[in-house]
Amino acid sequence: MYKIISEETDKSGMKVLNIDKSDLIELMEDYKDRKYFLSSITGVDMKDHIDVIYHLHNFDKNDYICVKVSTTDEKVPSITKLWKAAIVDEREQYDLMGITFEGHDNLRRILLPDDWVGHPLRKDYDLNKVQYVSVDRDGNEHVSFDDKEGW
Amino acid sequence: MSHWIELNIGPVHPATHGIYRFRVKLNEETVEDVDITIGYLHRNAEKICELNYFVNNTIYFDRMDYIDAMNMEVGYLRAVETLIDMEVPERAQWIRMIMAELSRIAARMVGIGALGLDVGMLTPFFHTFHEREKIQKIFVEASGGRQEVNYMSIGGVYQDFNDKIIEEIKEFIAGFKGKLEEMVKMFTDSEIFWQRNVGTGVLEPDIALDYGVTGPMLRASGIPYDVRKDSPYLFYDKVNFDVPIARTKDNMGRFLVKVEELRQSVRIIEQCLAKLPEGPYFNPKAKKSAMLLLKGQGDVFTRVESESGEFGVFIRGDGGVKPYRVHARSPSFKNLAVVPIMTKGSLIADLIITIASVDAVAGEVDR
Amino acid sequence: MKTGDMGVKTTTLEKALEWGRSNSLWPLTMGLACCAIEMMATQAADVDVARFGSEIFRNSPRQSDLMIVAGTTTKRMAPRLKRIYEEMPYPKYVIAMGVCVIQGGPYVDGYSVVLGVDKVVPVDVYVPGCPPSPQALTYGLITLQKKIRNETDR
Numbered sequence: 001m002y003k004i005i006s007e008e009t010d011k012s013g014m015k016v017l018n019i020d021k022s023d024l025i026e027l028m029e030d031y032k033d034r035k036y037f038l039s040s041i042t043g044v045d046m047k048d049h050i051d052v053i054y055h056l057h058n059f060d061k062n063d064y065i066c067v068k069v070s071t072t073d074e075k076v077p078s079i080t081k082l083w084k085a086a087i088v089d090e091r092e093q094y095d096l097m098g099i100t101f102e103g104h105d106n107l108r109r110i111l112l113p114d115d116w117v118g119h120p121l122r123k124d125y126d127l128n129k130v131q132y133v134s135v136d137r138d139g140n141e142h143v144s145f146d147d148k149e150g151w
Numbered sequence: 152m153s154h155w156i157e158l159n160i161g162p163v164h165p166a167t168h169g170i171y172r173f174r175v176k177l178n179e180e181t182v183e184d185v186d187i188t189i190g191y192l193h194r195n196a197e198k199i200c201e202l203n204y205f206v207n208n209t210i211y212f213d214r215m216d217y218i219d220a221m222n223m224e225v226g227y228l229r230a231v232e233t234l235i236d237m238e239v240p241e242r243a244q245w246i247r248m249i250m251a252e253l254s255r256i257a258a259r260m261v262g263i264g265a266l267g268l269d270v271g272m273l274t275p276f277f278h279t280f281h282e283r284e285k286i287q288k289i290f291v292e293a294s295g296g297r298q299e300v301n302y303m304s305i306g307g308v309y310q311d312f313n314d315k316i317i318e319e320i321k322e323f324i325a326g327f328k329g330k331l332e333e334m335v336k337m338f339t340d341s342e343i344f345w346q347r348n349v350g351t352g353v354l355e356p357d358i359a360l361d362y363g364v365t366g367p368m369l370r371a372s373g374i375p376y377d378v379r380k381d382s383p384y385l386f387y388d389k390v391n392f393d394v395p396i397a398r399t400k401d402n403m404g405r406f407l408v409k410v411e412e413l414r415q416s417v418r419i420i421e422q423c424l425a426k427l428p429e430g431p432y433f434n435p436k437a438k439k440s441a442m443l444l445l446k447g448q449g450d451v452f453t454r455v456e457s458e459s460g461e462f463g464v465f466i467r468g469d470g471g472v473k474p475y476r477v478h479a480r481s482p483s484f485k486n487l488a489v490v491p492i493m494t495k496g497s498l499i500a501d502l503i504i505t506i507a508s509v510d511a512v513a514g515e516v517d518r
Numbered sequence: 519m520k521t522g523d524m525g526v527k528t529t530t531l532e533k534a535l536e537w538g539r540s541n542s543l544w545p546l547t548m549g550l551a552c553c554a555i556e557m558m559a560t561q562a563a564d565v566d567v568a569r570f571g572s573e574i575f576r577n578s579p580r581q582s583d584l585m586i587v588a589g590t591t592t593k594r595m596a597p598r599l600k601r602i603y604e605e606m607p608y609p610k611y612v613i614a615m616g617v618c619v620i621q622g623g624p625y626v627d628g629y630s631v632v633l634g635v636d637k638v639v640p641v642d643v644y645v646p647g648c649p650p651s652p653q654a655l656t657y658g659l660i661t662l663q664k665k666i667r668n669e670t671d672r
């Protein structure tokens with residue numbers, strides 16, 4: 001059985017459950033049985049750790065809850081087996097925030113080219129390092145820091 | 152014997168409605184698999200929002216679902232105002248509601264017009280854009296902007312409604328009612344439109360829920376979920392309107408749901424105009440000089456019903472004058488992800504019409 | 519007899535070509551973002567760019583000679599945009615529509631937007647605005663026509 005570390009209500013009146021990473025799948029399975037559906041996944045870079053925030057929604061009871069886990073090694077278990085909505089959401093968070101979802105079959109970048117360097121929504125991402133994208137004849141994208149190679 | 156073809160559609164293609172790339176695996180004319188590549192319009196709005204003051208970020212939300220700017224603003228401001236505990240005066244809330252519904256109509260006009268273009272009907276496009284132009288005139292009168300309006304700000308709206316604007320809205324509503332029926336008739340009288348829409352792009356409700364689909368697409372699958380009804384914001388609990396659903400789950404159902412929602416929007420605007428109270432149109436706590444000093448602490452996640460579905464905004468504030476993290480749960484992003492399921496096993500021509508009826512907006516998919 | 523008013527006007531071949539070109543610009547639908555909707559509005563009934571001979575928005579680069587870059591060009595899109603430009607036949611012209619395409623606009627602080635499409639393709643006319651109104655785009659088109667005809671505003 002999973003353990004809820006703490007429970008609170010946030011400013012918008014939503015119930016927030018703080019749990020440990022290892023309990024995530026179990027809790028999500030429980031909520032899936034209670035007819036909750038995944039609404040969104042958000043990653044927040046807190047410099048020393050990353051918060052991953054899941055919003056679940058029950059259409060019958062019209063209830064929204066928020067599940068928070070935090071991770072120091074940028075890894076959390078994937079919940080794509082439970083809800084298909086997680087496929088694109090986890091890919092997006094992997095792309096922009098660099099969270100590895102373990103167990104996701106197709107964890108590729110979704111918004112940026114495949115070999116983009118760095119994860120832009122991290123707080124330590126350097127905006128001054130400009131990257132350029134070029135496309136070769138076969139349609140593969142290449143990223144470089146040299147503006148002569150761009151487009 | 153099967154004959155495999157891999158077909159590339161996009162990124163720039165009239166049928167994609169924005170810039171996506173569809174790689175379609177065809178077995179003769181039957182779609183076996185669709186691989187959607189997005190990200191050609193990734194404009195890093197979420198990152199830029201972290202660099203700006205709370206009040207400045209409205210413009211990036213305007214440009215997310217760029218055809219439905221007012222609803223995006225309502226969505227962002229609902230989150231920010233919850234975060235920084237800002238009250239909004241009543242009149243401002245009613246004004247916001249009128250504008251949001253007008254914007255919804257304007258957005259649908261683009262969507263329906265483009266749907267017509269995709270089935271080869273050029274005429275409705277000119278009619279829908281003519282109506283949209285009238286709404287944009289009202290927006291110009293109120294805010295100065297035609298499309299990316301930046302009309303609402305924290306604690307109220309930029310400018311009060313004067314009699315001229317109210318008169319214009321009334322005039323528009325009076326004309327629009329008849330015009331809408333006329334436009335819908337253009338579609339439904341056409342045999343081709345029926346043939347191409349009925350029975351194509353079927354989306355079962357359990358798949359829709361599993362993929363996080365919301366908005367008209369979910370309602371066309373038979374689930375009456377509308378944020379305006381289920382967790383009312385602004386004053387949606389004080390007006391009467393119905394949430395239409397369709398049982399056919401196909402493209403035609405989606406079209407009819409969208410049309411019925413336009414009628415409901417008209418109904419809402421009429422009630423709002425009747426109830427519009429007198430009073431201030433912005434909260435004096437949020438006057439211009441104080442705007443940059445507004446601070447927020449904690450997490451919020453709020454949702455509104457935008458043109459394409461449930462638009463949620465997550466904001467974490469660290470007690471400073473800028474948001475620590477902004478995340479938008481964009482409905483089009485989820486709605487687009489279900490296209491491969493909807494079109495599996497259908498003809499390639501049905502794929503095009505399904506993409507048009509999903510009506511994803513690139514700016515919101517990629518943000 | 520030879521007074522010259524026989525209903526004949528003499529001109530150089532070049533002038534005639536320029537006149538023809540400038541009045542039948544066929545734009546390519548290069549709608550990338552928000553500005554694309556305003557480009558559609560330019561085409562629609564109220565503004566009706568057909569008055570200036572540009573009503574036929576072509577979807578194929580091989581059939582068009584004017585590229586209206588409407589909307590933010592991201593780094594990922596730029597190589598594709600360039601390729602489409604290269605596929606257009608000569609003579610070809612480019613209108614940059616919107617501040618995003620001119621210098622980055624609201625997204626100038628970010629990491630994935632090309633700061634000015636003129637770094638990718640040569641631009642003839644810039645139409646500022648966010649988004650520019652259909653009237654502004656029409657004015658840009660007229661300016662381009664004047665440019666093709668080698669006329670100057672005086």
Ligand code: SF4
Nearest residue numbers: 552589616617618648
């Ligand atoms: S200039 Fe403004 S309206 Fe046009 S694409 Fe850029 S952000 Fe959108």
